[in-house]
Amino acid sequence: SAVISQKPSRDICQRGTSLTIQCQVDSQVTMMFWYRQQPGQSLTLIATANQGSEATYESGFVIDKFPISRPNLTFSTLTVSNMSPEDSSIYLCSSRYGQGEQYFGPGTRLTVT
Amino acid sequence: QKEVEQNSGPLSVPEGAIASLNCTYSDRGSQSFFWYRQYSGKSPELIMSIYSNGDKEDGRFTAQLNKASQYVSLLIRDSQPSDSATYLCAVREGGSYIPTFGRGTSLIVHP
Numbered sequence: 109s110a111v112i113s114q115k116p117s118r119d120i121c122q123r124g125t126s127l128t129i130q131c132q133v134d135s136q137v138t139m140m141f142w143y144r145q146q147p148g149q150s151l152t153l154i155a156t157a158n159q160g161s162e163a164t165y166e167s168g169f170v171i172d173k174f175p176i177s178r179p180n181l182t183f184s185t186l187t188v189s190n191m192s193p194e195d196s197s198i199y200l201c202s203s204r205y206g207q208g209e210q211y212f213g214p215g216t217r218l219t220v221t
Numbered sequence: 222q223k224e225v226e227q228n229s230g231p232l233s234v235p236e237g238a239i240a241s242l243n244c245t246y247s248d249r250g251s252q253s254f255f256w257y258r259q260y261s262g263k264s265p266e267l268i269m270s271i272y273s274n275g276d277k278e279d280g281r282f283t284a285q286l287n288k289a290s291q292y293v294s295l296l297i298r299d300s301q302p303s304d305s306a307t308y309l310c311a312v313r314e315g316g317s318y319i320p321t322f323g324r325g326t327s328l329i330v331h332p
Binding site for chain 1: 255
């Protein structure tokens with residue numbers, strides 16, 4: 109299994125501000141993913157982050173709102189920009205290994221007031 | 222559109238019983254199947270992966286895959302209250318790097 113850490117674990121932010129979430133993986137991986145999970149809901153993929161290329165965003169998510177960096181094979185950041193209360197959610201970082209197993213970080217609980 | 226369906230539950234079983242969790246999927250080209258356990262307030266934890274038809278056992282957990290019928294199930298033997306969680310099924314089609322997740326089934330194991 110993988111060891112994935114995320115910072116911060118939680119934050120309360122004001123409307124209109126931005127928050128950058130960091131994700132660190134314990135070994136080099138090609139693919140990292142960012143998910144969002146609303147309370148009581150399943151996982152929604154925001155984007156796939158590949159090292160050395162632009163992130164690939166899923167329908168409904170845009171780079172201006174969720175810019176992603178992937179400077180190396182063990183690290184990625186997701187920024188939630190110009191936040192509104194609708195962005196309140198848990199944000200999860202994930203990485204892919206072997207035959208497609210995905211492991212998740214502990215998550216960042218974001219509350220926007 | 223790829224779909225992964227799970228009964229949302231809750232599924233309630235007594236301690237010591239077998240809990241049976243089911244998942245159906247729409248894409249016949251799917252090749253990889255995963256079960257995740259998610260405790261309330263925590264992130265999903267991978268507990269089982271299965272790639273070929275049949276059963277795969279790991280401790281108290283058994284994953285069963287039937288590609289012809291397009292379903293995958295998870296059996297938990299000797300269920301414990303600590304097994305109470307939401308169980309997410311994830312299915313990855315061949316050629317895709319990204320699995321599709323179901324909405325999860327809530328399992329409650331009562332003493």
